[in-house]
Amino acid sequence: MITDRRPWTFYVLALLFTVFVLFLYGPMLSVLVLAFQGPSGSLSFPLQNPSLMWFDEVFNPTRVGDVPGAFWRSFPLAILVMLLTILISVTAGFGFRRRFRGSSILFYTSIASLIIPGLVLSIGILVTARFLGVSANWLTTGLGAHLTWTLPFGLLIMFAILGRLDPSFEEAAFDLGASRWQVVKEVVIPIVFPGMIAVALFGFTLSYDEFPRSWLTIGTMNTLPLEIWTMTTNVTSPALYALGAMTTGISFVVIAVALGSIYFIQRKRAGS
Amino acid sequence: MSEPRSFTTQLQVSPLVLVLLFFFVIPVTLVVIVSFLRYQMLVGIVPDFTLKNYTDILSNPTTWTLYRSTLKFTLIVLAITLVLGFWLSYFLVFHVRNLTIAIGLFLLCTIPFWTSNIIRMISWRPILGREGLVNEALQATGIAAKPIDWLLYSDFSVVVAYVNLFTLFMMVPIFNSMARIDRALMEAAIDAGATRWGVIWNVVLPLSKTGIALGALFVITLVMGDFAVVSVMSGGLSASVTSGMFNDLQFLNYPRAAANAVILLIVVLLIATAIFRLVDVRKELVR
Numbered sequence: 001m002i003t004d005r006r007p008w009t010f011y012v013l014a015l016l017f018t019v020f021v022l023f024l025y026g027p028m029l030s031v032l033v034l035a036f037q038g039p040s041g042s043l044s045f046p047l048q049n050p051s052l053m054w055f056d057e058v059f060n061p062t063r064v065g066d067v068p069g070a071f072w073r074s075f076p077l078a079i080l081v082m083l084l085t086i087l088i089s090v091t092a093g094f095g096f097r098r099r100f101r102g103s104s105i106l107f108y109t110s111i112a113s114l115i116i117p118g119l120v121l122s123i124g125i126l127v128t129a130r131f132l133g134v135s136a137n138w139l140t141t142g143l144g145a146h147l148t149w150t151l152p153f154g155l156l157i158m159f160a161i162l163g164r165l166d167p168s169f170e171e172a173a174f175d176l177g178a179s180r181w182q183v184v185k186e187v188v189i190p191i192v193f194p195g196m197i198a199v200a201l202f203g204f205t206l207s208y209d210e211f212p213r214s215w216l217t218i219g220t221m222n223t224l225p226l227e228i229w230t231m232t233t234n235v236t237s238p239a240l241y242a243l244g245a246m247t248t249g250i251s252f253v254v255i256a257v258a259l260g261s262i263y264f265i266q267r268k269r270a271g272s
Numbered sequence: 273m274s275e276p277r278s279f280t281t282q283l284q285v286s287p288l289v290l291v292l293l294f295f296f297v298i299p300v301t302l303v304v305i306v307s308f309l310r311y312q313m314l315v316g317i318v319p320d321f322t323l324k325n326y327t328d329i330l331s332n333p334t335t336w337t338l339y340r341s342t343l344k345f346t347l348i349v350l351a352i353t354l355v356l357g358f359w360l361s362y363f364l365v366f367h368v369r370n371l372t373i374a375i376g377l378f379l380l381c382t383i384p385f386w387t388s389n390i391i392r393m394i395s396w397r398p399i400l401g402r403e404g405l406v407n408e409a410l411q412a413t414g415i416a417a418k419p420i421d422w423l424l425y426s427d428f429s430v431v432v433a434y435v436n437l438f439t440l441f442m443m444v445p446i447f448n449s450m451a452r453i454d455r456a457l458m459e460a461a462i463d464a465g466a467t468r469w470g471v472i473w474n475v476v477l478p479l480s481k482t483g484i485a486l487g488a489l490f491v492i493t494l495v496m497g498d499f500a501v502v503s504v505m506s507g508g509l510s511a512s513v514t515s516g517m518f519n520d521l522q523f524l525n526y527p528r529a530a531a532n533a534v535i536l537l538i539v540v541l542l543i544a545t546a547i548f549r550l551v552d553v554r555k556e557l558v559r
Binding site for chain 2: 006007009010013014016017020021023024025026027028030031034042043044045087088089091092094095096098100106109110112113115116117118119120121123124125127128131141144145147148151155201202205206208209211212216225228229232240241244247248251252254255259
């Protein structure tokens with residue numbers, strides 16, 4: 001198997017992989033292209049008289065919904081979810097390094113929170129809000145609903161990262177006379193930091209794009225995914241693609257920043 | 273373990289406990305309670321214990337049709353994502369020799385996961401629609417005389433979207449399991465006279481079992497609990513088990529929506545328990 005000649009399966013699987021990547025990205029790219037459709041262009045190819053008019057249309061609230069408003073709810077919400085996801089899953093990840101009473105229950109509850117159908121949880125949170133006599137709002141119930149989705153991911157990433165943090169590293173640092181803070185700063189943070197960026201990436205993007213758990217929990221003001229959802233039935237112009245291209249663009253920027261910084265940190269560390 | 277240490281641990285996990293308690297445990301408990309309450313038109317929820325919501329749902333033939341249809345989608349998608357997930361991971365782990373390239377290709381597969389699912393669904397319109405790229409190509413090459421209608425807004429497009437969105441959930445856990453397989457084990461099998469297929473069948477597949485189980489758990493629960501993909505990709509022609517809930521909610525019939533939710537939850541929990549029995553997921557994830 002470890003011979004120099006590639007077995008024929010390599011070529012077959014390489015082809016499968018290429019087709020799969022095309023299958024993943026092809027449709028997305030077609031939306032990115034068709035977003036630049038001209039005034040006479042339709043929802044499908046070919047691209048006629050490329051223009052930016054549909055991007056303009058997106059910001060025209062009378063034609064399509066209130067996109068800017070929805071964005072300025074989704075974006076801060078995603079930032080908030082990201083920060084809380086980092087904080088809560090990092091601390092909980094450290095807590096899980098020691099066995100504690102109820103650790104099993106907490107672990108399985110987190111997994112259950114991950115796999116529960118989003119709509120079911122949405123109903124539950126809405127009913128809870130009614131029961132308490134508060135109305136659903138994107139900053140309260142919406143935030144909580146998103147955390148039930150991002151925290152399990154954050155926790156699983158922390159498990160993977162902390163699995164590599166051998167407690168003897170910290171003990172060794174203590175033995176060499178390091179203070180508690182120095183151990184955290186010189187030993188723990190460098191090992192955990194790239195993982196924290198990954199947690200941030202999941203926290204932001206999963207909240208920014210979350211739909212089923214937002215459905216009943218964000219109240220009367222739509223977040224962006226819900227605005228897009230309404231548009232899929234109302235808007236039959238390439239404005240839908242323009243909006244899709246913009247929000248996908250924002251996601252790509254966030255992904256690039258996150259993956260890029262992880263890459264540079266790893267390289268800098270490998271170099272020093 | 274001394275007292276202050278366990279106090280620190282409790283403090284560290286308490287934010288997670290609070291979030292899960294208020295936004296998961298209590299809501300799910302309330303859903304279960306509400307599902308046994310009576311609903312009255314114009315009045316809303318009446319605090320009387322009743323099993324009517326359940327008997328209504330279970331005696332309604334539509335429920336069974338919806339579950340059959342969802343189960344069909346689940347099995348088809350599970351089979352496709354399993355085959356894809358296994359072989360794509362196998363390619364990355366055992367065929368790509370450069371680790372950096374393998375990680376790069378792996379990330380290439382995960383990037384779409386961090387973008388909007390709804391946009392990814394809409395993206396199939398210019399590809400599979402009547403005037404879409406596939407139909408244009410089929411007509412240009414003379415394979416089809418007129419546009420094929422069943423490419424979009426059909427069971428076919430639903431499956432395409434599911435596979436497009438959820439293969440990653442199968443691939444990541446399998447990749448994770450495979451990456452941990454000791455190469456020496458495979459070489460030993462070869463030295464002992466195993467063929468390459470023998471190695472895949474007797475070494476790689478059993479050692480990927482946990483990954484496959486976890487992936488299956490994700491794919492099954494995602495498809496069973498979905499309503500967005502089915503409604504967008506079938507153009508309203510197909511429905512899922514969540515559609516029942518959806519209708520109830522539109523009439524503000526929370527008790528019946530809750531009962532529907534509980535039934536779905538029980539089905540999903542049974543499947544999850546079966547999978548957790550097969551493999552020790554916790555041992556796989558916490559190490």
